[in-house]
Amino acid sequence: MHTVIIGNGISGISSARWLRKLSDNKITVISSESKYFYSRTALMYIYMGHMREVDTQPYEPWFWEKNRIDLLQEHITKIDFNKKTLQTKNGKEIQYDQLVLALGSKPNKFGWPGQDLNGVGGLYHIQDLENMEKYSPNLKKAVITGGGLIGLEMAEMFHSRNIPVTMLVREPSYWNNALPNEESAMISRHITHHGIDLRLNTNLGEIVDDGNGTACGVIVKETGEKIDCGYVGLTAGVSPNIGWLKDGPIETNRGILVDENLQTNIQDVYAIGDCAEMRNPLPGRRPIEAIWYTGRMMGETVAYNITGKKVSYDPGIWFNSAKFLDIEYQVYGEMPPQPAEHHQNLYWEHDDGEKSIRIVYDKNSEVVLGFNLMGIRFRHEVCDKWIKDKTKIDQVLQDLSLANFDPEFYEQYEGMLLKKYNDQTGKNLTLQKKRKLDQVLKFLKVRS
Amino acid sequence: MNIIQKIGILLFLVAFLIFTLMPGLNKFTLTEDTLKISNEHHRTEVLKLAKEKGIIGKEQGSNIAFIKDLKSVLLTAQNNLNEQFSSSPPAGVGEWDFKMADWQIKNYVRDSITESGSGWVTKNPMQGFLLTFGLGILGGLLFIIPKFAQPAGIKNDGIYHSSLTKGLQFGPKMFMLLSTIIGVLIYGYKYNNGNLFWPLLTGIIALIIVGLVFLYEKEKLFNPPRSASVVLTGWLGMLFGIYLVGFYILLYWAPHLITNWMTIVSPVSEFLSGNKASQWFLYGLMYTIIVLVMGIRMISKYRHNKYQMVRTASVMFFQTAIAFTLPEILVRLNYPYYDFKNIWPLNYSFFFDYNINNLLASGNLGIFMLVWGIVLMLIGVPVITYFYGKRWYCSWVCGCGGLAETLGDPYRQLSDKSLRAWKFERWIIHGVLVAAVVMTVMVLFHYFTGSASILGISSDSLRGWYGFLIGSAFAGVVGTGFYPLMGNRTWCRFGCPLAAYLGLVQRFKSRFRITTNGGQCISCGNCSTYCEMGIDVRAYAQKGQDIVRSSCVGCGVCSAVCPRGVLRLENASGDINTRADEMRTIHISEDQVGIL
Numbered sequence A: 001m002h003t004v005i006i007g008n009g010i011s012g013i014s015s016a017r018w019l020r021k022l023s024d025n026k027i028t029v030i031s032s033e034s035k036y037f038y039s040r041t042a043l044m045y046i047y048m049g050h051m052r053e054v055d056t057q058p059y060e061p062w063f064w065e066k067n068r069i070d071l072l073q074e075h076i077t078k079i080d081f082n083k084k085t086l087q088t089k090n091g092k093e094i095q096y097d098q099l100v101l102a103l104g105s106k107p108n109k110f111g112w113p114g115q116d117l118n119g120v121g122g123l124y125h126i127q128d129l130e131n132m133e134k135y136s137p138n139l140k141k142a143v144i145t146g147g148g149l150i151g152l153e154m155a156e157m158f159h160s161r162n163i164p165v166t167m168l169v170r171e172p173s174y175w176n177n178a179l180p181n182e183e184s185a186m187i188s189r190h191i192t193h194h195g196i197d198l199r200l201n202t203n204l205g206e207i208v209d210d211g212n213g214t215a216c217g218v219i220v221k222e223t224g225e226k227i228d229c230g231y232v233g234l235t236a237g238v239s240p241n242i243g244w245l246k247d248g249p250i251e252t253n254r255g256i257l258v259d260e261n262l263q264t265n266i267q268d269v270y271a272i273g274d275c276a277e278m279r280n281p282l283p284g285r286r287p288i289e290a291i292w293y294t295g296r297m298m299g300e301t302v303a304y305n306i307t308g309k310k311v312s313y314d315p316g317i318w319f320n321s322a323k324f325l326d327i328e329y330q331v332y333g334e335m336p337p338q339p340a341e342h343h344q345n346l347y348w349e350h351d352d353g354e355k356s357i358r359i360v361y362d363k364n365s366e367v368v369l370g371f372n373l374m375g376i377r378f379r380h381e382v383c384d385k386w387i388k389d390k391t392k393i394d395q396v397l398q399d400l401s402l403a404n405f406d407p408e409f410y411e412q413y414e415g416m417l418l419k420k421y422n423d424q425t426g427k428n429l430t431l432q433k434k435r436k437l438d439q440v441l442k443f444l445k446v447r448s
Numbered sequence B: 001m002n003i004i005q006k007i008g009i010l011l012f013l014v015a016f017l018i019f020t021l022m023p024g025l026n027k028f029t030l031t032e033d034t035l036k037i038s039n040e041h042h043r044t045e046v047l048k049l050a051k052e053k054g055i056i057g058k059e060q061g062s063n064i065a066f067i068k069d070l071k072s073v074l075l076t077a078q079n080n081l082n083e084q085f086s087s088s089p090p091a092g093v094g095e096w097d098f099k100m101a102d103w104q105i106k107n108y109v110r111d112s113i114t115e116s117g118s119g120w121v122t123k124n125p126m127q128g129f130l131l132t133f134g135l136g137i138l139g140g141l142l143f144i145i146p147k148f149a150q151p152a153g154i155k156n157d158g159i160y161h162s163s164l165t166k167g168l169q170f171g172p173k174m175f176m177l178l179s180t181i182i183g184v185l186i187y188g189y190k191y192n193n194g195n196l197f198w199p200l201l202t203g204i205i206a207l208i209i210v211g212l213v214f215l216y217e218k219e220k221l222f223n224p225p226r227s228a229s230v231v232l233t234g235w236l237g238m239l240f241g242i243y244l245v246g247f248y249i250l251l252y253w254a255p256h257l258i259t260n261w262m263t264i265v266s267p268v269s270e271f272l273s274g275n276k277a278s279q280w281f282l283y284g285l286m287y288t289i290i291v292l293v294m295g296i297r298m299i300s301k302y303r304h305n306k307y308q309m310v311r312t313a314s315v316m317f318f319q320t321a322i323a324f325t326l327p328e329i330l331v332r333l334n335y336p337y338y339d340f341k342n343i344w345p346l347n348y349s350f351f352f353d354y355n356i357n358n359l360l361a362s363g364n365l366g367i368f369m370l371v372w373g374i375v376l377m378l379i380g381v382p383v384i385t386y387f388y389g390k391r392w393y394c395s396w397v398c399g400c401g402g403l404a405e406t407l408g409d410p411y412r413q414l415s416d417k418s419l420r421a422w423k424f425e426r427w428i429i430h431g432v433l434v435a436a437v438v439m440t441v442m443v444l445f446h447y448f449t450g451s452a453s454i455l456g457i458s459s460d461s462l463r464g465w466y467g468f469l470i471g472s473a474f475a476g477v478v479g480t481g482f483y484p485l486m487g488n489r490t491w492c493r494f495g496c497p498l499a500a501y502l503g504l505v506q507r508f509k510s511r512f513r514i515t516t517n518g519g520q521c522i523s524c525g526n527c528s529t530y531c532e533m534g535i536d537v538r539a540y541a542q543k544g545q546d547i548v549r550s551s552c553v554g555c556g557v558c559s560a561v562c563p564r565g566v567l568r569l570e571n572a573s574g575d576i577n578t579r580a581d582e583m584r585t586i587h588i589s590e591d592q593v594g595i596l
């Protein structure tokens, strides 16, 4: 059996690793971007000088040889699903028995005038970094459009080199289509505090050509104001990188459509990661979830399915994390930006305006549904178990210290949140647990 | 960088320059008083010759010229005495009371030059101190203090862009490493008076370790090594490394060339202990000042992280109070010089006869010191390490660790994270521990039985070689000199026998571990990059596996730099081994799998 995986991102590599654990297949991983798997999420740190490119590679070169995973740096341009062959850009043919498509995403471009000029770019591939590097020396100003995570990462990158940055954000507050209002406001403040020029309710109108095919500024749609700059970052989201497959026999919508076993409409062809779109997403989940963790879990799932052990894709309870400049962010469970009808929110914010805890629970049943943390770390497994076990808010609050994952000596804020809850409800709960690991382990062992 | 910081750097560089030139700045005059020779036969002969040559009372412009003159006189005197002894042996005088030995010449030169300064530096030691240490501290603080005004948070911007901190490419790095090893062995051969035995044995052991890593452990030779820097070598880093190496060579093996540095710190020494400064006082004072100033920098960098602040304050305290000031005060009170936190086998001379005798002869306090040292080593180390891991010592108390965590912080990313480096580490550090034990057993055997050698190996020569190779060359020259080459914990990771001992306890019997936060790791690599001990933290974190490693010094920086809040240092009694085996990012359990 020869399993070929196109794409060496987290999803493709996870599937290769699990295939090796579960089978003796010949495994080939193909990617045109880089020979070795590197962590896409760490791209910013290379530019900022925190790490070298090799430091972002989670495995040393010997790992692939030892685990008999062949790496091929080639670009695939065509797939013949009948003959089960792939064609590379250089005209080589590769035979496969099973195929995994882990093609990832590409930055969105919404047809802005000037979007293909030099000095304009997204942040997705390692080549995008090279582009940023090229324009960075003597750069007087960068304008970034898009109010999501990658936009802020790009802003932080330029900011780290003392290059002034303006961010154009369509929404009235940073990332408020994902963060609840208070958190969104907190991050907006934080961005401004760092000296980044954050323009809310602002859209990109067009990118101005300097006459030589290079960007020299942008025009704001609402006001017509021209902002001079030497680089324009396009970070208005990503979409599956599957343009070249659209006309083929494989069924696609925004992404490659897959069933719950991650199989496409074609026998022996699977799709995972950013490029896969679930035909029937699980309740409360989106059909495409372009994040690291889902890619990793899909990679694991697909390996089981390829080796004949049918498993449905089930990512479990939602979790995610990020870092906005200096503020860390973690989320577990349901956390809609606007509370649903049956949701009750308990929110506490530190006086310094850079830390907060939010717990969402059901108004009627009082069952805890989600946690949102800013500047405070909570333990994944504990939150996950509370949500899974349908634990009530009173219980969670009394035991909240079990979830505390901040480093030693850090101040603990569980008491303040509890006080807030007591004040709001007239109850008189007290903290019952310490954040000691022994207690946590005991708690986690109790079967639900 | 604002204007105050720029001024700070400028002042620091001026101070650094003056300090560097200082050894050549003084003038020297030999007088009958400053000729420090206590042996009467030697003194008479040397004085006679010196007067003949007219160097008594003559002012020399530099230490080198002074030493040259004095040395030629001493050598002539040595010759004359030898001849006199063989032609007409004086009655009632032992041969070596009359003849002058080579080591005595060394001492005479060192002692005399220390006393013979007559230029600006000797006349104005305080000004000299202020222009070097004072100005350097001022400049450093002017550079560091404004950092407190910046937003708190991880500050690693540009580390791999800076020529000082980006490390060396593989070629230059290997060149520096190999030339240092060979240089040490050649110098060791000389140091050992031309006896080949120890240098040769060391070379053979080194080759055996290389062989073990490459052959026995089947490490493939063609694995591409990862160099620190991608394109260019960090030349500033390399120069800084060479400077540090040079400093240690002067300090350990040529102190007579740096008496001016001792002169300018003498007022401080006299204030503390009443004695003039030796090179060890100079070193201790510099060390303490650097730990303090760079400790403030460390705190400014990690002031969002309380663990880092407390820990840094702790190493600053132990260095200043326990390692530096207290021993000086003990000396002033006529007690033995004793560093209460230094533990065998890092403190390898603890069981040497002169130390034991000295402590035994110093009354109750001396006996307390002896007992304290033994209790700390036998009970303190295992018990405290059981509860808190080896971090209680390595990154909270230890002086070597203190320097590494302060001066060395900008270089922590340069430690090698490869599996190959880990293999070298295990062989070398445990090899040093074995060497320390063997050496100490032989020394104690000698002490108690009086027999000076076992199996034809003399305990004196072994302990001499251990002191030279491990105590000076490895711990000092390589340990600190290699910060910009191989990271700030080169000594702690590869060489420290106490770290090996603490590590064994930590690995097999301790409650300390680093736990990982479920599935939150994004494999970014910050934790591994900034691990000064070269642990590939990410390899564990991305599998959700707890980290239990003998080398971990618990500095907590992996947890601090992790952008996703994945790592936490903790102590707990339960489950350490199962947690370290389990992989908690696996989300498909076997019972979910339907076999077709």
Ligand SMILES: Cc1cc2nc3c(=O)[nH]c(=O)nc-3n(C[C@H](O)[C@H](O)[C@H](O)COP(=O)(O)OP(=O)(O)OC[C@H]3O[C@@H](n4cnc5c(N)ncnc54)[C@H](O)[C@@H]3O)c2cc1C
Pocket: A006, A007, A008, A009, A010, A011, A012, A030, A031, A032, A033, A034, A040, A041, A042, A043, A044, A074, A075, A076, A077, A102, A103, A104, A105, A123, A124, A125, A150, A153, A241, A272, A273, A274, A275, A290, A291, A292, A293, A295, A320, A321, A322, B522
């Ligand atoms: C800057 C940045 C920061 C991020 N931060 C986070 C974060 O903090 N947390 C989080 O959860 N997610 C984050 N994400 C999202 C996350 O990185 C992605 O969801 C994840 O990397 C997708 O993995 P993948 O394996 O599906 O695809 P990819 O990693 O994109 O891998 C696909 C690979 O396939 C190659 N390829 C595609 N087509 C072909 C072809 N025809 N021939 C050959 N090779 C081909 C591509 O070049 C690419 O190398 C971030 C993304 C970016 C860009």
Ligand code: SF4
Pocket: B520, B521, B522, B523, B524, B525, B526, B527, B528, B537, B538, B541, B542, B561, B562, B563, B564, B565, B566, B567
């Ligand atoms: S543990 Fe944190 S720092 Fe280490 S790789 Fe994972 S996310 Fe990055």
